[in-house]
Amino acid sequence: MDLNKKTYLLITGASRGIGRTMAIECSKKIAPGSLVVLLARSESGLNKTKDQISSNNKSIIVRTIPIDLANAQKSELQKAILTSLEGYNAKDFERALIIHNAGSLGDSTKLAKELDDIDYWVDYYKLNVFSVTVLNAVFMKEFQDIEKVVVNITSLCGIQPFPSLSYYCSGKASREMYFKVLASEEPNVVVLNYSPGPVDTEMFHEIQTNSHDENLRSSFTEQLEKRTVLTTEQTTAKFLSVLEANKFKSGDHVDYFD
């Protein structure tokens, strides 16, 4: 896949961690005149990402949209995309690329048998599944007439159970299956479920510190001590090489270690 095209690129969770590095590194590959749209709650985090993109590449426009994806209705997601396109038409771009990266771990201090709070489940799924699918539907409609690439940032946890990670594992599995169904329905859209491996971000430290499971905590601590945990740059480089090689079947789960 030639990434050097005039691209509308939207990344959620671009205020830190993997999303920030993906935004910065993807912006180096896309063509002049591209528009990069960064979503997350933290305005200061988004601005920092924007500054880093702009200092590398002045021919790309970057727009930030602070938004809480856990509470966004369809109308707000529509507004976010329309606002991001101000002064443009979807057809101005050769390709639209969306990276659904934002996510949360959920409470990992409890076991599956203890998770009896419906409101917590609903809130968790609002951020990690429902807003993802609705934002994707809004994106698919807005860019219906141009080439589209849809990326879901998934996890090994979406295909393998880990003790203490019920929210996370079930949310990732559900989210990934939505994108597999999308791929089965849309032969002209490239869909990638990319699993970034263990990456040194806030989320990684959250598991290492809070997980109810002692083995999981110690395995994460060991990865930090032995420095086998990946950097956001390493996983982003792999992600870009996977996209560029384009050897996966649309909808596939591709892991950093594949």
Ligand SMILES: NC(=O)c1ccc[n+]([C@@H]2O[C@H](COP(=O)([O-])OP(=O)(O)OC[C@H]3O[C@@H](n4cnc5c(N)ncnc54)[C@H](OP(=O)(O)O)[C@@H]3O)[C@@H](O)[C@H]2O)c1
């Ligand atoms: N780190 C790993 O080892 C690892 C492994 C496999 C998969 N992943 C996946 O990679 C993705 C990025 O994770 P990360 O490790 O970079 O985590 P992170 O450092 O915790 O970053 C999470 C991102 O999601 C955004 N986000 C969280 N809640 C949000 C909300 N309510 N509304 C809007 N944005 C929200 C955060 O921005 P704000 O706080 O500013 O809103 C932040 O930009 C996630 O989908 C994660 O599941 C990570």
